[in-house]
Amino acid sequence: MPKPTFFNLPEEKREKIIKAAIDEFAEYGLENASINRIVANSGIAKGSFYQYFEDKQDVFRYLLTVLEHEKMEYFKDKHPESRHMDAFEYFRWMVKTGMEFNSVYPRLVQAISRVMFNEGLYYQNFANVRERSTQSLQALIRQAIQNGEVDPSVDVDLAVMIMETWSNTISSYILNEGMKQQDIVQWVRSAETQEKIDKLLYVMEYGLRRTESDFAKNFQERNRL
Amino acid sequence: MPKPTFFNLPEEKREKIIKAAIDEFAEYGLENASINRIVANSGIAKGSFYQYFEDKQDVFRYLLTVLEHEKMEYFKDKHPESRHMDAFEYFRWMVKTGMEFNSVYPRLVQAISRVMFNEGLYYQNFANVRERSTQSLQALIRQAIQNGEVDPSVDVDLAVMIMETWSNTISSYILNEGMKQQDIVQWVRSAETQEKIDKLLYVMEYGLRRTESDFAKNFQERNRL
Amino acid sequence: MPKPTFFNLPEEKREKIIKAAIDEFAEYGLENASINRIVANSGIAKGSFYQYFEDKQDVFRYLLTVLEHEKMEYFKDKHPESRHMDAFEYFRWMVKTGMEFNSVYPRLVQAISRVMFNEGLYYQNFANVRERSTQSLQALIRQAIQNGEVDPSVDVDLAVMIMETWSNTISSYILNEGMKQQDIVQWVRSAETQEKIDKLLYVMEYGLRRTESDFAKNFQERNRL
Amino acid sequence: MPKPTFFNLPEEKREKIIKAAIDEFAEYGLENASINRIVANSGIAKGSFYQYFEDKQDVFRYLLTVLEHEKMEYFKDKHPESRHMDAFEYFRWMVKTGMEFNSVYPRLVQAISRVMFNEGLYYQNFANVRERSTQSLQALIRQAIQNGEVDPSVDVDLAVMIMETWSNTISSYILNEGMKQQDIVQWVRSAETQEKIDKLLYVMEYGLRRTESDFAKNFQERNRL
DNA sequence: TATGAATGAGCTTTCATTCAT
């Protein structure tokens, strides 16, 4: 974690450094991030960097806590519209709210995603962070099986893997598209984008195959509620 | 692409270089790959490297064509057992055969996956490679819609994205597990592994939700054929 | 020498700083001593260091005076048992009492020895300190020659050099061994250790050669050849 | 050990590098030696240094072998004048010839002495080098005791320590004085300097005390009191 | 007087690339 020095800094300066770090990680990942560039872009001396942080990983660790904190703040204010949600409705709500959050902090999310879901696979430093989200998804699915919402023969671990992959894929897709928009937030909240997300999650729910319990029927029914 | 000098090399030498490059990329990715190490491990002179290739990316580009070529060779010999496959059966066959291929060339696949699906997302150099597989999947889905196998309201691009993600996820999951096995090929072909793959693809086909046309029923039915 | 601000400090704080400095010099010598570590270990601000001392050498110079002062205090209370000592007895007493002193202040002695007899040889800053002990030894030997205890043909400067080297060698030998003991003081005063010192000093006194004949005779004989 | 690259260098260049390294170690010791300065003074690029050597220690290790080699070459041509030397005569010859050698390669000797007998005490990397000279001295003394030249009650390890210290003290004394001379070699070989060395060694042989009585008698007498 | 943030020069080491032989 950053040294006390860092937190004593005037907010403006602190934010400049954080911004430079986020940009650097978003652009180059963790291994290839250059402290030289970070200090150049934040206008501080090289020595100062080491008075604020232990090293590169230290900055990144801090960004993780920032993300976590901001996410909690963001989710705290949002409540699922209905209490009577089944697991799929809940997951859909989570993903959508997550998308909104991502569109509010796109660079931060991008920086961390890049490191966590790419480099992160190769060196194990932040495994515990991923662990947490995995566990809550496991609980969600187990509950859904008990409730008869998910087929009991489904392998829980595989389902978790699918949901995570899904969520990340949507996330990176939305972000990549969104970055080109002027107002990302608005774009994410637009009916068009929301429908795209819906469709994706719908596939996860019902699969791609057309069944007797027909695709269109289900889709319309659900949206009527 | 490599310079003519490279292709004039005796095969043994060429393969030694390729092997060293594959190991390097698999271990360090593209950006962190060290030409120093590649030449050291392949026993060629540093200057020679630059007489064979433009730079690091050049070697990697070549590995891409190698992969493509080997894949085509491999798939050429395999034919779907039945001519009367629907799109899902075909995709399932493709994925499974792909898995087998991956287990035969695990290092090459690992090297390229690592770069393409991690670093590759961020700098656009190899977009055209991904393009090709995308296009064939698009065609597959369009055909399936025409055949009434896939719901027409499904967004083709999203479906492609899902299928690609799916395939990569399975691939990396299988590889990560498989690398620990003594005989990867055998492990991939084992009933256990095949069932895991089946389950994953089944979810893509029918979704996670339990419907009247019940999971187990569908699953058993299909496997009876 | 330290600035007045240093001497105005409460004793506790002053000692904490000194302790940290001693540890640092004992561990790293003068050149490699890190002011950063000294301030960290003594709990003072970095800026404060420069309000107390000019620089690293300044601290070390002060440690020299501390050693000198402590030594004088220590020797003040000890008196040779007998007034009728010859030079060798006196030197033996001095060395032994010196050893005891060293075992009471082992870290301080270690710190200063390390710098003075290693790095110190190469840059001349502290020559005057060594000068003083040299002079008293010169006087001792001259007196011994007058008393007929030491051969008049002995070169006084060389004899001093020998005695100094001897004393330092014993000192570092004893310290190195002693540091491993729980109670250094007791170990130094033990019969065993005292005998070792005796033997060493005995060699200085009588030489290594077994002989029945006297000093002058041997010396002349050899030079005649 | 240096890489082959280094030995392929033209002799002139090689010597320039070695000279710069010797000067650096002589001036700053091993820990404080700066590769930056070495490359600056030898006129090579910083990267080149690492094509010749592993690191600082590697250069120093090489200097050790150079010294050893030069010493063997030098001693090979010198033979003790008489075959019938006793241990003291032999040691005297060794020390004197060693002095001559040192005056021929004063900087190299200075560089290595500085590291070996100062820093070397604290980190154990080159302990084996010192070991060798220690062992040959042990053998010399044991032989001398068997021959009746050295008193059997003398502790062998202590005697070795004395001889080593003696030899180093003389060495550094001579070097320090000699460096001020125009022609060191000539100065070392001068009657005056030789006599000084003789006197020092004589003290080691016979001790400082003027005495008509023999070793054993004195020792017993003193201990009886 | 006390503080500790700021600083840039310095450190060792690795790197991709050039080029003379």
Next chain:
DNA sequence: CATGAATGAAAGCTCATTCAT
């Protein structure tokens, strides 16, 4: 063609010292 020595920029990090508060 093959070679490998040469190179300087860049990396992460530590340092003694200054200075505004």
